[in-house]
Amino acid sequence: MSSWSEGYVSDINYTFGYYSELNPNNAVIPFLMAGLAPPESILTAQYNACELGFGQGVSLNAHATASYAKWYATDFNPSHANFARHLSHIANNGALIADQSFNEFCQRDDLPEFDFIGLHGIWSWISDENRTILVDFIHRKLKVGGVLYISYNTLPGWSAPSPLRHLLREHHNTMTSTANSHQQNIRDSVEFVEKVFAQSASLTQSAPQLLPRLQNLKDRDLNYVAHEYLSKDWQPMYFADMQKWLESAKLTFACSSNYLDDFNETLYNQEQRELMASFSNPSFAQTVKDFILNKQFRKDFWVKGARHLTPYEKSEAWKKLRVLLHTPRLKIEMKASSHLNVGLNEALFNPVLDILQDHKIHSVKDIVETLKDRFNEIDIFNVLAILAGKNNLAVVQSEQAIEQARPRCAAFNRYILEQSRSSVFSINYLVSPITGGAYHFDLVQRWFLLAHIEGVAKNKQVDFAWELLKTNGLFMSKEGRTLHDDNEGKAMMKDLHKAFVEEQLLYLKCLAIL
Template identity: 30%
Template sequence: MTRSWSNGYVADIAYIEGFYVQQSPARMALACLCGNVAIDLPEPDDSACYLELGCGCGMGALLIAASNPAWQVVAVDYNPAHIAIGAGLARAARIDNIRFIEADLAQLAGSAAAATIPTADFVSMHGLWSWVGADVRAGIIRLLAAKTRPGGMVHVSYNALPAWQGGIGLQRLIYEAGIRSPGRSDLQAQAGLALAREIKQAEGRYLTESSLARDLVDATAGMSHEYLSHEYMAADWAPAFHADVAAAMAQAKLDWVASANPLENFPELMLTAEQRTVMDRYKDPIMRELIKDMCLPRQLRHDVFVRGARRLSNSERDAAIAQLTVVPVVSPDELQTKIRVPAGMAEMGDPLKTMMATAMRGPAKIGDLLALHDGRSNPAELVSVLVGSHQCQIAMRQDGARADTADRLNRVLGSRVHSIAEARTTGGLASSQLGTGLTAPPLVQFIAARLLGGEREDNVESWIEALSADVVPEKHDTVRSVVCAAIEQRVPILRQLRIVPD
């Protein structure tokens, strides 16, 4: 691992390209409304600023920029390789409303580079907080205080305690064994993991009796080497309690609001009746979250903060949620009305099933769905179930006209897919209607790019040929089956979201 300038942070291998829907402005806005906090979502032609700290290769920031051409997007990372990758994709797609900045977040606040960053309406940090030292975290707080506008929303994801408690020893073992091994950080992580597996095989108590450590050792076998090196080989890696993160954010006048994972905001879905009874003894939200974290295996938190929370009454919250529009991101035959949650299997009642089925037919305003049941259902519950179950997303723009920037980025992303065996994690496609990305695996990116290039889905044989170059002949029928299923299920969604032409 290079240490001359990285100060123990993994910088000799690029992080995985990733799109995480919790970073989207609509998810931050929904978290605020679920937390009874007022929001100011930009109108379709309004300008806004989205700032991502620790952007990695910049996939999330690129999707935001391409989906919102009137916005300014600024993406900051310490690793010049990440900046080069993101800036290269922006050039290839001719996206000129995004700027990539290579900077040390410990020193960025107050610098000449920081002076060029607009005050942000939305800020996101995915994973960064857990992988940097105290000096960088302090620099982040200074930057947030200076660059988050009043009313602005901040998303922070991080490895959470106490759920990560059982994995702390494993990370230390992998790290210490790794830094004593030659090669890049990905090879060092593999050396550390090999030692962990050997100790587990020898029935080392920690790796056999700690369920998290035991499961992590097994799970890492199928994870990308890039992810593992960044997760386990950062010198300052440290999971955190929610209360400590909230206290740090308070120094930037940021109030914790809710989770960007909507279902987590409903104790009835997360906790048993007995656990809710204990939690309900407390009104303080920080204490309630600590009790919730004591009851849930929540290893990664997605918290949303607001700089200056304007509190809403329940009726005001419900009225605001009723104005939201949702669009389906799965086909109608994929509708799930039974959802597995920590408290058990949640089965939707008949009124909610009717509203969910109606939502699957196309864009629908939450208020109109509620009218199907005389408006007696809980608006926050309805939208959280639809969005939290990954069956709908919130539409930032109801007209959803395609932006040229979105088309160009989607063509670039799809043009990089040359095999059905490619396995980039959590890829996406830009959507003007969503105002963010649609989660899309490489195959769907490939299909979207071909459709944007003027081809039709009856070209399937040429698509199969293009995707099968490195697939053995006896597997070509499997490729055909997978491609045809993707065309049948995903292309109607792409057309409904106007990501591809009709």
């Protein structure tokens, strides 16, 4: 680790993940379902947003490219900042990207007030000194009515598995060899922990989560292991402790970032629901929730100056929204899942899906009007919220935002597709000007799309992708089995192409990715 990293892993770059919770548009439905007013500017006008600790900057650039916001961000790793600036230049998205520490960045005098500030996977891995800096920044720079997204490792869920992290880090700090690569040292530490646990029956029997977690760790990206487990500072936190930190910035808890994490039917059995309903203090209810569910990670929205909506205001706010069903109708399961799986009322969901299944943009007001003789509007709002929580449906941006984002999204997506000619390129996401977010596409799907936009005839697109597969020295796989036989592999690729043409092209077009 470098001296400037303050104990955080800096000599191994972070993974190239995308986190949809950092898309401000995705706060709208959870806020409405909580009866709170989301920031009006998010869907109606240009606004300012900030990400603190952006990693490789995939989420940052996806949202700066596809949304109506002007983004500001910092990550003290210069390699991360350099790559993020490269993506920003490709898309010409105008993001201000710094490689400063939180202390340096938060003291800048050229930063505006923000409607949205996001911290994903940062809070648990920094010192109390840096937490104090961030809380002061949020206090000064988040607008009244503005939203904070923050995720963090949570207690009591982390109580049982925390010994794994401690032993892994202690071995890595005291027993690693300078002659080995960083990756090999991490492997050695994981293998050492496995050996110790094999001799620790009393520990693993009293904490049965440890062995499955260790097995999961063995299958994870080594860069992820380094950043999640090897930093000097690490503090999982009870909800009440997080509340104490953020109260000083005048923030109150708003809701989970995904509505299904607040939807009682997917969280609790009947006895648990009755217990949760007995609390009049919403903050204490969050603490009890974490104990009942043994939460290990929270992803939450907080707000500066919560404004509670009247039933009329909530109805009108819903009706102003436009939504898009971006999942093929046949792919939508009539169940919702969080901690529990529950069946959905098909008699209620199917009429709404009948309207949305054309994958065009629909006004919520029009949906309510069409179905007013059959369902009350609250039921329709619930259906839309659950579909959004299942990642089948998204809120649509304003027409001005869409048109502004189109050329930037086209440039960003073309770059991702071109770079995907090499299998070592690590970004698996394309951005949509319709929703302001990004969507995952695997390597073969990206090859098919590249062939499509380059004008390769449909009957030649499998050959195009097959050539790239061979150039990269790869093989197709099916049900975990590598297909070394070319005939079998190409047949598999033809099946994937058929699904791409019949399903993915529609998905790409409705999101204006294509």
